[in-house]
Amino acid sequence: MVNLTIDDKQVTAPKTATIYEAAKMNGVNIPILCHDKKLKPFGACRMCLVEVEQMKGRQIPACTTPVTEGMIIRTSTPDIVKARKMVLELLLLNHPLDCPVCDKAGDCDLQNLTYEYKVDTNRFVDEKFHHEIDYNNPLIERDMNRCVLCGKCARICDEIVSFGALTFIDRGIETKIGCEFEDGLNCEFCGSCISVCPVGSLLARPFKFKARFWSLTKQKSVCGYCGTGCNLTLGVKDNKVLTTLYDENQGFHKGQLCVRGRFGYQFINSDKRLTSPLVRRNGRLIEASWEEALEVVAARLKGGNSVAALGSSRLTNEELTLFKKLMLENVGSSNFDHSAGYAHSALTSGFARSFGTTASPASILDIQKTDLLFVIKTDSYETHPVIGFEINMAVKNRGIKLNIISDKRGKLSKLPGANTFVHKPGSEVSVLNAIAKSILDDKLAVGSVDSVQGYAELAEALKAYTPEAVSALCGLTAEDIKKIAREYASADKALILFPIGQGYVSHNQEMSCAVANLSILTGKLGKEGCGVLCMSEKNNSQGAVDMGFFPRADGMNAQQILDACKNGSVKTLFVAGENPIVSYPDKSKVTTALEAVEFLIVSELFMTETAAMADVVLPACSFAEKDGTFTSTDRRVQYVSPSIRKNSNCKTDFEIFSALISKLGGQTPVSSSLLFSEISSNTDGYAGMTHVSLRKESAFASVNVKPKLIVPKASAAVSSEPGKLAMVTGSALYHSGTLSQFGEGPMHVCPEAYVEMSRKDAANLKIHDKDIVTVSSPTGSLKLNVKVTARIPEGLVFVPYHFSAAPVNAIWDGAPVTMVSLTK
Amino acid sequence: MSDVVAQKTEEQEPEVDLSIADAIIDKYIDIPGNLMPVLQAAQDEYGYIPRTVADHIAERLNVYPSQIYGVLTFYAQFHLKPRGKFIIRVCVGTACHVQGAPRIVETFFDKLGIGHAETTPDLRFTFEKVACLGACGMAPLAMVNDSTYGAMTVQKVDDIVADYQQRPLK
Ligand code: SF4
Ligand code: SF4
Ligand code: SF4
Ligand code: FES
Ligand code: FES
Numbered sequence: 001m002v003n004l005t006i007d008d009k010q011v012t013a014p015k016t017a018t019i020y021e022a023a024k025m026n027g028v029n030i031p032i033l034c035h036d037k038k039l040k041p042f043g044a045c046r047m048c049l050v051e052v053e054q055m056k057g058r059q060i061p062a063c064t065t066p067v068t069e070g071m072i073i074r075t076s077t078p079d080i081v082k083a084r085k086m087v088l089e090l091l092l093l094n095h096p097l098d099c100p101v102c103d104k105a106g107d108c109d110l111q112n113l114t115y116e117y118k119v120d121t122n123r124f125v126d127e128k129f130h131h132e133i134d135y136n137n138p139l140i141e142r143d144m145n146r147c148v149l150c151g152k153c154a155r156i157c158d159e160i161v162s163f164g165a166l167t168f169i170d171r172g173i174e175t176k177i178g179c180e181f182e183d184g185l186n187c188e189f190c191g192s193c194i195s196v197c198p199v200g201s202l203l204a205r206p207f208k209f210k211a212r213f214w215s216l217t218k219q220k221s222v223c224g225y226c227g228t229g230c231n232l233t234l235g236v237k238d239n240k241v242l243t244t245l246y247d248e249n250q251g252f253h254k255g256q257l258c259v260r261g262r263f264g265y266q267f268i269n270s271d272k273r274l275t276s277p278l279v280r281r282n283g284r285l286i287e288a289s290w291e292e293a294l295e296v297v298a299a300r301l302k303g304g305n306s307v308a309a310l311g312s313s314r315l316t317n318e319e320l321t322l323f324k325k326l327m328l329e330n331v332g333s334s335n336f337d338h339s340a341g342y343a344h345s346a347l348t349s350g351f352a353r354s355f356g357t358t359a360s361p362a363s364i365l366d367i368q369k370t371d372l373l374f375v376i377k378t379d380s381y382e383t384h385p386v387i388g389f390e391i392n393m394a395v396k397n398r399g400i401k402l403n404i405i406s407d408k409r410g411k412l413s414k415l416p417g418a419n420t421f422v423h424k425p426g427s428e429v430s431v432l433n434a435i436a437k438s439i440l441d442d443k444l445a446v447g448s449v450d451s452v453q454g455y456a457e458l459a460e461a462l463k464a465y466t467p468e469a470v471s472a473l474c475g476l477t478a479e480d481i482k483k484i485a486r487e488y489a490s491a492d493k494a495l496i497l498f499p500i501g502q503g504y505v506s507h508n509q510e511m512s513c514a515v516a517n518l519s520i521l522t523g524k525l526g527k528e529g530c531g532v533l534c535m536s537e538k539n540n541s542q543g544a545v546d547m548g549f550f551p552r553a554d555g556m557n558a559q560q561i562l563d564a565c566k567n568g569s570v571k572t573l574f575v576a577g578e579n580p581i582v583s584y585p586d587k588s589k590v591t592t593a594l595e596a597v598e599f600l601i602v603s604e605l606f607m608t609e610t611a612a613m614a615d616v617v618l619p620a621c622s623f624a625e626k627d628g629t630f631t632s633t634d635r636r637v638q639y640v641s642p643s644i645r646k647n648s649n650c651k652t653d654f655e656i657f658s659a660l661i662s663k664l665g666g667q668t669p670v671s672s673s674l675l676f677s678e679i680s681s682n683t684d685g686y687a688g689m690t691h692v693s694l695r696k697e698s699a700f701a702s703v704n705v706k707p708k709l710i711v712p713k714a715s716a717a718v719s720s721e722p723g724k725l726a727m728v729t730g731s732a733l734y735h736s737g738t739l740s741q742f743g744e745g746p747m748h749v750c751p752e753a754y755v756e757m758s759r760k761d762a763a764n765l766k767i768h769d770k771d772i773v774t775v776s777s778p779t780g781s782l783k784l785n786v787k788v789t790a791r792i793p794e795g796l797v798f799v800p801y802h803f804s805a806a807p808v809n810a811i812w813d814g815a816p817v818t819m820v821s822l823t824k
Numbered sequence: 825m826s827d828v829v830a831q832k833t834e835e836q837e838p839e840v841d842l843s844i845a846d847a848i849i850d851k852y853i854d855i856p857g858n859l860m861p862v863l864q865a866a867q868d869e870y871g872y873i874p875r876t877v878a879d880h881i882a883e884r885l886n887v888y889p890s891q892i893y894g895v896l897t898f899y900a901q902f903h904l905k906p907r908g909k910f911i912i913r914v915c916v917g918t919a920c921h922v923q924g925a926p927r928i929v930e931t932f933f934d935k936l937g938i939g940h941a942e943t944t945p946d947l948r949f950t951f952e953k954v955a956c957l958g959a960c961g962m963a964p965l966a967m968v969n970d971s972t973y974g975a976m977t978v979q980k981v982d983d984i985v986a987d988y989q990q991r992p993l994k
Contacts, residue, residue: 154890164888170897180882180893181875181904414886790883 004071019062030075034150035063049083050075088119094129096145104200106213136184138748144176147201153193161192162392189749191262195246207243219643223261224623225736227536228386229632230261234643240269258385263745274619275648298663300572300599301331308335308561308570312577313544316628318672320547322657330664334555338544340584341558343502346534347545350512356706358545362531363634367394370529372401372491376498378410382733383499384535409791425726426817427474429714432514434470435485437462439521444489446523454709461711473717489522493529501537503730503801506816514712536633543631565597572599579738581609582804585814619650626652628672635701639694724819725797729808732800753806755784756798762788777811777820840874849884872903908943908950910988915965917956923963931981
């Protein structure tokens with residue numbers, strides 16, 4: 001700590017603080033324009049000038065100058081006020097001052113400072129800027145006429161997003177912000193640049209002319225897309241969510257969002273939302289009252305074991321718990337599951353065996369605290385973009401090492417010093433086993449490891465996985481494998497990350513055991529910056545697991561439920577929020593099953609392909625209309641309260657399940673808060689949590705690990721077929737599950753499925769970027785747009801799932817790797 | 825697919841020979857701070873920095889394409905369009921201005937059919953106005969590549985253009 005005087009007050013501040021930070025800590029606000037606490041100091045705007053007595057009263061920028069012992073600082077002498085006024089006058093000189101039509105008005109640093117410093121005249125005259133406004137992309141309007149050249153947009157896009165779309169172009173008075181060769185913006189559309197722009201140069205187009213900033217009610221919420229669990233501030237007016245607002249203090253991610261979180265909110269107030277219960281009569285879905293619809297449903301639920309349920313991991317913990325109660329206690333069936341039955345197996349069957357718990361022994365916060373990040377699949381960026389930002393910052397700002405094994409390269413591969421080891425698709429378990437084997441052979445395991453349960457069996461089983469043997473089938477060299485093992489084992493702290501989800505079949509229980517083994521063998525467990533983070537797909541995937549919404553020994557899993565629908569042993573299927581027709585593998589199998597089942601109940605926001613087949617459709621509510629808790633991938637339990645009133649005649653799934661329980665003669669919970677109290681006393685790690693406590697602050701559910709070494713079974717190597725390419729599926733950056741299809745933002749920038757392929761294969765097959773090709777597999781064929789990219793290795797093609805219009809499950813039956821052929 | 829696509833994708837077949845760029849990149853790849861020397865060498869070889877070359881350098885050196893463009897537009901030494909074999913520069917500094925530089929400039933425009941910072945379609949001439957060339961005694965001043973022409977007149981413009989029209993392009 002150093003002692004200093006700020007505006008005649010004796011204060012102290014940490015040695016590392018800048019004058020700006022020291023003042024802020026001590027309640028003195030120095031105006032800033034180009035400074036942002038998330039970014040490296042820049043010192044360009046000179047708004048933050050202060051006087052330091054030791055520097056002969058010279059005016060120096062507070063945002064870049066570190067404090068020193070005994071400094072005497074004055075932050076607002078008449079001279080400084082004059083200097084700041086001058087800075088503002090110069091900025092306003094070329095600025096269009098079109099505040100009446102600028103969406104930033106009311107939230108604009110330039111406007112606020114101009115007001116604060118009473119700059120009502122300008123001593124200078126000059127022409128206004130005449131830059132062309134960029135309307136070339138659907139999401140971000142760029143009006144460089146309003147720009148104050150603070151560089152924050154370009155800096156955040158580099159330092160945090162690591163995309164680097166924006167830069168300073170030209171020099172001197174001509175300087176402006178833009179993209180290479182003056183192109184339109186074509187980026188991740190995370191909107192980070194919008195959020196830090198102090199003026200109205202970068203604006204969200206979907207919000208244009210929707211409402212004035214000051215007329216919005218700001219509602220805190222939690223993103224309804226992926227398992228990262230980002231916090232959101234929704235801008236609400238007239239019961240409509242009109243935009244998302246930036247709050248630099250919100251959440252572990254400090255307000256950073258990805259394209260889905262920032263621009264994908266439109267599904268909430270979409271006019272495609274279902275507004276009335278529908279009951280099928282004479283083959284057609286006809287509007288019905290809630291009473292009628294629930295009566296029909298309740299009657300059909302009295303079928304014991306012939307009833308089955310598929311729930312969505314986007315429902316709240318309270319809803320999933322209630323759904324489970326309804327099934328177990330009132331219907332009398334243990335046939336319920338979620339996420340196609342396999343997308344949670346890494347937790348429910350993998351970690352359950354390896355760690356004795358169904359949660360990850362690591363949190364997102366460990367990313368900045370580790371020495372080495374070991375990422376499985378570059379797709380981790382696409383599936384969880386804000387976790388991707390954390391990885392970017394760890395590698396770029398802290399020099400944390402990054403090793404990746406993946407079947408393709410990706411954005412993470414471009415980080416400085418990142419090593420991407422590209423292996424053949426489907427061979428991840430073999431690679432991980434070979435790494436384990438190498439750890440044992442090279443004596444890199446911790447001394448006490450032979451006392452861990454399962455050690456002998458594992459050591460024996462790994463004999464088949466020498467790096468040399470695995471090298472032949474996975475495409476990595478034995479030396480690569482040994483190097484990965486060495487670096488992982490010898491790092492003081494190392495953290496493994498891998499995504500799971502419906503697109504990642506091979507990230508199953510076997511793989512998670514193989515990953516767990518590495519952490520157990522090397523003792524990278526139970527310490528800060530260590531462990532394994534299994535990145536669960538949807539906003540409440542971890543919650544669905546914690547609530548036990550998956551089959552126990554006596555219940556059927558999702559795939560068995562579909563089989564049973566087909567063979568008639570399941571007669572009633574209740575689907576809440578899932579869209580198996582599009583998101584489960586093997587479309588024709590799912591369609592046959594849903595056609596065969598006697599009675600199909602669907603609760604949904606939209607008339608999805610699955611809802612269209614239902615006998616009763618119940619209009620449900622989005623996350624913004626209900627209260628309850630979501631559990632993020634690292635088991636942060638967060639409370640959401642309704643941001644808006646329920647959409648027209650919709651009911652929350654909580655209300656739907658409650659009504660059905662009562663119709664079946666059961667005891668309905670008084671409120672979701674009371675139900676949550678029950679949950680917290682019954683759920684491992686949730687003890688002590690209540691809605692009241694979570695409303696104040698989210699809490700981590702503790703994870704208690706009992707390590708055990710398990711022998712992971714590698715699936716057979718995929719044999720290549722001449723003339724065919726190996727297809728893998730997964731997530732696209734702009735989407736999450738099938739819900740983002742109803743978010744206009746994501747659909748503006750990534751509206752359709754595509755097939756991504758290597759330059760080599762494209763050249764061989766004489767296929768060009770943007771061509772349309774037919775992709776055929778043994779189960780079907782699909783017309784897709786081609787994207788030729790540098791990141792895909794020869795022999796591989798990638799097709800994202802998510803899309804109803806070109807569903808990958810028409811050509812994919814759930815195999816980790818599918819051999820396909822491409823024809824023009 | 826909309827015009828805005830998910831990820832940067834391939835440009836159509838480049839018209840320039842990227843192996844020249846590759847040779848340059850190979851030479852500098854392991855040297856820290858290699859962006860400037862690579863861009864300079866590329867400009868020497870190609871005469872300007874074609875877009876495909878900039879994109880290729882970005883990919884191979886793992887820098888943002890935007891960053892390369894920032895550098896290319898910051899330094900006057902880089903050119904983004906093909907340049908003529910003969911670069912005609914006319915000084916418009918104060919001394920030359922007073923001595924009639926504007927008429928000289930206009931006459932070049934008329935004769936060549938191009939304006940400032942433009943190149944004739946046959947890639948013979950590029951015309952540029954420049955600030956004081958430091959030889960005010962010779963005002964008004966023009967230069968063609970490295971040759972200096974002082975005390976310019978309208979007649980001399982005709983002569984210079986006629987002279988360089990004759991010279992071989994290759
Ligand atoms: S939207 Fe995101 S990726 Fe695009 S320019 Fe802005 S910060 Fe960069
Ligand atoms: S566009 Fe906004 S954030 Fe970017 S430099 Fe200009 S004022 Fe700053
Ligand atoms: S989709 Fe995931 S990463 Fe993106 S904002 Fe929402 S929670 Fe965050
Ligand atoms: S805020 Fe300090 S120079 Fe801009
Ligand atoms: S003004 Fe032309 S050479 Fe100086």
